[in-house]
Amino acid sequence: xxxxxxxxxxxxxxxxxxxxxxxxxxxxxxxxxxxxxxxxxxxxxxxxxxxxxxxxxxxxxxxxxxxxxxxxxxxxxxxxxxxxxxxxxxxxxxxxxxxxxxxxxxxxxxxxxxxxxxxxxxxxxxxxxxxxxxxxxxxxxxxxxxxxxxxxxxxxxxxxxxxxxxxxxxxxxxxxxxxxxxxxxxxxxxxxxxxxxxxxxxxxxxxxxxxxxxxxxxxxxxxxxxxxxxxxxxxxxxxxxxxxxxxxxxxxxxxxxxxxxxxxxxx
Numbered sequence: 001x002x003x004x005x006x007x008x009x010x011x012x013x014x015x016x017x018x019x020x021x022x023x024x025x026x027x028x029x030x031x032x033x034x035x036x037x038x039x040x041x042x043x044x045x046x047x048x049x050x051x052x053x054x055x056x057x058x059x060x061x062x063x064x065x066x067x068x069x070x071x072x073x074x075x076x077x078x079x080x081x082x083x084x085x086x087x088x089x090x091x092x093x094x095x096x097x098x099x100x101x102x103x104x105x106x107x108x109x110x111x112x113x114x115x116x117x118x119x120x121x122x123x124x125x126x127x128x129x130x131x132x133x134x135x136x137x138x139x140x141x142x143x144x145x146x147x148x149x150x151x152x153x154x155x156x157x158x159x160x161x162x163x164x165x166x167x168x169x170x171x172x173x174x175x176x177x178x179x180x181x182x183x184x185x186x187x188x189x190x191x192x193x194x195x196x197x198x199x200x201x202x203x204x205x206x207x208x209x210x211x212x213x214x215x216x217x218x219x220x221x222x223x224x225x226x227x228x229x230x231x232x233x234x235x236x237x238x239x240x241x242x243x244x245x246x247x248x249x250x251x252x253x254x255x256x257x258x259x260x261x262x263x264x265x266x267x
Contacts, residue, residue, distance in 0.1 A: 011053035036199065060161055080231050105136070153183055154182065160173055161174055163213075227249055231243070
């Protein structure tokens with residue numbers, strides 16, 4: 001058991017149903033940070049007594065696998081690069097080895113809030129947009145042409161743990177061992193079909209006001225980072241894509257399976 005698992009073992013558990021009752025937060029403000037193991041352990045140790053760890057089937061960490069969809073010319077990725085006020089991500093997400101699967105649309109809404117919509121999805125359909133999925137995406141994005149043009153472009157896998165504060169109704173998640181793979185067949189980029197993030201992604205989720213975790217991180221000189229698993233993972237595999245806004249993250253934290261850095265020139 002490593003130091004992070006030891007810290008998690010000190011929390012009282014909360015079930016998925018109770019966690020959703022307390023803080024489902026489908027519309028929320030997200031703040032992301034990149035930290036090392038020692039910083040994460042110190043943050044967990046500083047959690048309020050009302051904090052609980054999500055536990056499912058006795059496990060306090062769950063393997064997440066996602067497939068991201070985009071158009072042939074990466075229209076959704078390019079909208080994020082350009083910082084368009086109205087933009088979307090489309091993905092399927094599978095929980096654990098045999099857990100549920102959802103098709104999700106994550107939209108950037110007013111004042112920077114993220115709005116997530118999702119439907120139940122068959123695990124066997126995780127890498128395709130079915131007819132029902134196409135209708136759902138079209139309704140969520142307002143673009144039937146966009147929905148019809150989507151195809152799988154990137155896969156992600158990581159281990160996620162979730163902390164729920166029952167008093168403030170906020171959430172904190174942290175993702176370890178993040179690996180991204182190319183899902184475009186023979187179009188793998190310069191770094192082949194696999195890249196790894198050499199940091200832990202901490203994400204706070206609250207309804208507007210900064211959470212206690214945000215304030216702790218700021219006090220310890222850890223500031224929010226521009227990090228998107230989809231965008232930076234795709235840019236690390238395909239360095240021909242424009243990615244200047246994520247240059248620092250790409251240069252410092254992403255590396256190939258062989259251990260070489262994914263260093264990209266600013267562009």
